[in-house]
Amino acid sequence: MSKGIYVATIEPNSGKSVVVLGLMRMLLGKTAKVGYFRPIIEDTKNGELDNHINTVVSYFELDINYKKTFAYTRSEVLDLYNKGKSGDVIDHVIKKYKYLEERFDIVLVEGTDFSHENSSLELDINILISKNLGLPVIIVSKGDGIELSEIADNVQLAHDTFKEEVDVLSIMTNKVKIEDVSQLKSILKTRITSGTDITVIPKIQSLSSPTIKEIIKKLDGNVLLGSDMLNNQVDNYNVATMQLRNYLGRLKDDCLVITAGDRADIILGALQAHVSKNYPKISGIILTGGLIPEDTILKLIEGLSSVVPIINVKKGTFAVANEIGKIKSKIYAENIEKIETSISTFEKYVNTDKLSNDLITFKSDIFTPRMFQYTLLQRALKNKKHIVLPEGSDERVLRAASRLIDAQVVDLTLIGDETIIKEKIEKLDITLDLAKVSIISPLTSPHFDDYTNTFYELRKHKNINLDMAKDAMADVSYFATMMIYKGHADGMVSGALHTTAHTLRPALQFIKTKPGVNIVSSVFFMCLEDRVSIFGDCAINPNPNAEQLAEIAISSAKTARDFGIEPKVAMLSYSSGASGKGEDVDKVRKATEIAKAQDPDLKIEGPIQYDAAVDMRIGKSKLPDSEVAGQASVLIFPDLNTGNNTYKAVQRETGALAIGPMLQGLNKPVNDLSRGCTADDIYSTVIITAIQAQDL
Ligand SMILES: CC(C)(COP(=O)(O)OP(=O)(O)OC[C@H]1O[C@@H](n2cnc3c(N)ncnc32)[C@H](O)[C@@H]1OP(=O)(O)O)[C@@H](O)C(=O)NCCC(=O)NCCS
Numbered sequence: 001m002s003k004g005i006y007v008a009t010i011e012p013n014s015g016k017s018v019v020v021l022g023l024m025r026m027l028l029g030k031t032a033k034v035g036y037f038r039p040i041i042e043d044t045k046n047g048e049l050d051n052h053i054n055t056v057v058s059y060f061e062l063d064i065n066y067k068k069t070f071a072y073t074r075s076e077v078l079d080l081y082n083k084g085k086s087g088d089v090i091d092h093v094i095k096k097y098k099y100l101e102e103r104f105d106i107v108l109v110e111g112t113d114f115s116h117e118n119s120s121l122e123l124d125i126n127i128l129i130s131k132n133l134g135l136p137v138i139i140v141s142k143g144d145g146i147e148l149s150e151i152a153d154n155v156q157l158a159h160d161t162f163k164e165e166v167d168v169l170s171i172m173t174n175k176v177k178i179e180d181v182s183q184l185k186s187i188l189k190t191r192i193t194s195g196t197d198i199t200v201i202p203k204i205q206s207l208s209s210p211t212i213k214e215i216i217k218k219l220d221g222n223v224l225l226g227s228d229m230l231n232n233q234v235d236n237y238n239v240a241t242m243q244l245r246n247y248l249g250r251l252k253d254d255c256l257v258i259t260a261g262d263r264a265d266i267i268l269g270a271l272q273a274h275v276s277k278n279y280p281k282i283s284g285i286i287l288t289g290g291l292i293p294e295d296t297i298l299k300l301i302e303g304l305s306s307v308v309p310i311i312n313v314k315k316g317t318f319a320v321a322n323e324i325g326k327i328k329s330k331i332y333a334e335n336i337e338k339i340e341t342s343i344s345t346f347e348k349y350v351n352t353d354k355l356s357n358d359l360i361t362f363k364s365d366i367f368t369p370r371m372f373q374y375t376l377l378q379r380a381l382k383n384k385k386h387i388v389l390p391e392g393s394d395e396r397v398l399r400a401a402s403r404l405i406d407a408q409v410v411d412l413t414l415i416g417d418e419t420i421i422k423e424k425i426e427k428l429d430i431t432l433d434l435a436k437v438s439i440i441s442p443l444t445s446p447h448f449d450d451y452t453n454t455f456y457e458l459r460k461h462k463n464i465n466l467d468m469a470k471d472a473m474a475d476v477s478y479f480a481t482m483m484i485y486k487g488h489a490d491g492m493v494s495g496a497l498h499t500t501a502h503t504l505r506p507a508l509q510f511i512k513t514k515p516g517v518n519i520v521s522s523v524f525f526m527c528l529e530d531r532v533s534i535f536g537d538c539a540i541n542p543n544p545n546a547e548q549l550a551e552i553a554i555s556s557a558k559t560a561r562d563f564g565i566e567p568k569v570a571m572l573s574y575s576s577g578a579s580g581k582g583e584d585v586d587k588v589r590k591a592t593e594i595a596k597a598q599d600p601d602l603k604i605e606g607p608i609q610y611d612a613a614v615d616m617r618i619g620k621s622k623l624p625d626s627e628v629a630g631q632a633s634v635l636i637f638p639d640l641n642t643g644n645n646t647y648k649a650v651q652r653e654t655g656a657l658a659i660g661p662m663l664q665g666l667n668k669p670v671n672d673l674s675r676g677c678t679a680d681d682i683y684s685t686v687i688i689t690a691i692q693a694q695d696l
């Protein structure tokens with residue numbers, strides 16, 4: 001079952017609240033623990049609560065703290081976007097949403113109100129957020145004011161735009177003329193054939209009509225009388241400039257009388273009409289021009305048996321009429337009638353059985369890089385591990401260390417000279433509390449002799465003598481790897497300054513492989529724009545044979561599973577199926593057969609070309625029967641030439657974050673970095689290493 005659902009609109013005033021209120025009632029009918037979240041709310045004045053949140057939380061009596069129900073105000077988001085920090089926005093939204101997801105059975109997420117002038121930015125933000133939360137979407141669009149064909153064009157465009165990136169459960173077109181409902185539904189069914197549910201909701205006049213309270217807010221009015229009836233609904237309004245005898249005939253049900261404050265005749269006449277069985281009931285009276293009736297008139301009104309709200313405003317009659325005409329009605333917490341009408345409208349027009357069922361059976365394939373990184377951080381936080389960073393004086397390492405300590409996600413030891421490290425930290429102007437980090441210099445370490453002797457004992461059969469062992473332990477890679485071997489740290493990350501061979505040789509020599517593993521290999525977690533792919537082996541084995549390639553595939557599939565990615569393995573080659581010939585193709589074919597024999601349930605395809613592996617259209621045309629083609633999540637390269645350069649090409653050309661190389665098959669976690677790595681790469685690789693260490 002989906003852990004949440006995202007309600008997005010594509011334009012202002014689509015009536016998204018009707019859907020949110022109806023949906024909340026539907027969800028509460030299925031489970032008691034329903035959360036509510038808005039990633040971005042409008043700015044409010046004087047500490048006012050967001051109206052949507054206040055309405056939903058108070059009407060449904062949700063047990064949820066206001067501050068937990070949203071991530072940002074609109075101006076906070078714009079500020080961060082202007083500073084180029086859009087990634088931070090998504091990370092924070094994920095964090096806040098996940099807080100609720102952990103505490104509720106399902107979370108209803110209401111997207112932005114679409115009040116910003118840049119509508120394509122607004123659309124993008126909603127798609128980006130829903131995608132990063134991994135939620136199915138209900139799109140709400142508006143169906144009034146334009147021709148049916150134009151409505152259908154808009155709906156189709158919105159559907160196709162969202163559908164490219166996220167799962168769309170339903171598209172609901174609201175405020176459609178009642179007589180057009182079935183025709184629009186038929187048109188939309190011919191346009192949208194993806195199986196997305198199509199709902200058309202008619203315009204409900206009472207939901208579009210503002211209340212007296214909304215009018216007071218808009219006009220900055222002052223309530224003279226009738227303050228207990230401010231939720232009266234205003235279906236139309238009437239300016240009274242003529243004589244009472246002419247005006248009375250113009251009164252309609254639930255109309256608002258607008259007149260100058262000195263027209264006692266109109267005021268009294270309208271109030272009398274309201275209680276007379278021969279005239280319609282009015283909803284209120286607005287007195288314009290800042291004029292208030294004399295005390296004697298007010299006294300007379302107060303004595304009447306039934307008084308509607310009487311409001312006075314400073315503006316003149318025509319300005320008032322003009323502004324009232326522009327009011328877009330909203331639903332407020334106190335307006336129980338409107339809330340209940342919204343819910344009953346939803347229940348009448350939406351196929352709630354289908355929607356509930358779609359939510360129960362929903363399973364998302366989307367795992368965005370930001371979601372992936374959030375999940376990694378949470379996993380690492382659950383069981384804090386101690387990681388050693390041998391290149392302690394490197395600027396990128398120190399920046400990563402600062403973030404890691406700040407997030408309290410790992411304990412750290414930096415190898416290096418304490419004075420140099422302190423100077424670097426000052427120069428870089430970063431905050432890294434050295435009281436929270438150990439710094440070890442190998443030659444002055446009290447463990448140096450013990451480490452040297454241990455290394456000597458472990459490697460003397462390889463003609464290592466004590467002097468050689470001493471020299472080896474003076475090297476930061478050997479020293480840090482020995483810390484792992486001895487259990488003085490849980491994992492190591494290095495390679496920002498040293499080559500892969502230099503970094504990994506100590507681990508290969510004495511950390512050694514896990515039982516049943518023949519070769520150590522590596523993967524990169526490639527954080528592409530919209531997904532995380534696993535690339536292996538891009539770092540260690542220069543020219544694996546078929547057996548080794550099969551082992552790399554199986555280890556990489558396991559790594560994928562361990563990190564929450566469903567493995568669909570593509571064994572890459574310059575051939576898809578039998579399209580190309582040669583020894584290298586034969587090797588990949590053989591490796592695929594070996595891997596299949598070892599793990600018959602593994603989804604694996606090979607040989608296959610990169611384009612057929614990741615592009616659905618090309619995959620279908622080149623290998624139509626494959627369950628991997630077009631959707632591969634694990635990409636296994638035939639040799640290191642291809643693997644290393646492809647990962648670097650993708651990283652450099654797309655800006656993808658490349659986490660790793662993470663080694664698979666070692667007894668304890670030791671991971672490499674590229675010398676071209678960034679502080680972000682190091683940060684993520686340390687977190688991955690900490691997670692690997694948890695499983696030991
Ligand atoms: C990984 C690598 C460094 C090992 O090189 P090496 O140390 O010269 O290899 P050796 O053959 O001398 O082996 C050293 C030890 O590691 C072990 N070893 C080497 N490769 C291994 C592997 N893939 N899996 C498990 N053990 C391995 C050997 O069995 C040997 O153990 P032993 O000394 O106890 O007998 C080497 O394969 C290499 O340079 N690969 C390419 C790295 C690279 O440049 N990548 C591109 C940038 S990321």
Ligand SMILES: CC(=O)OP(=O)(O)O
Nearest residue numbers: 499539673674675676
């Ligand atoms: C992993 C890798 O390619 O490392 P480097 O760039 O340091 O050679």
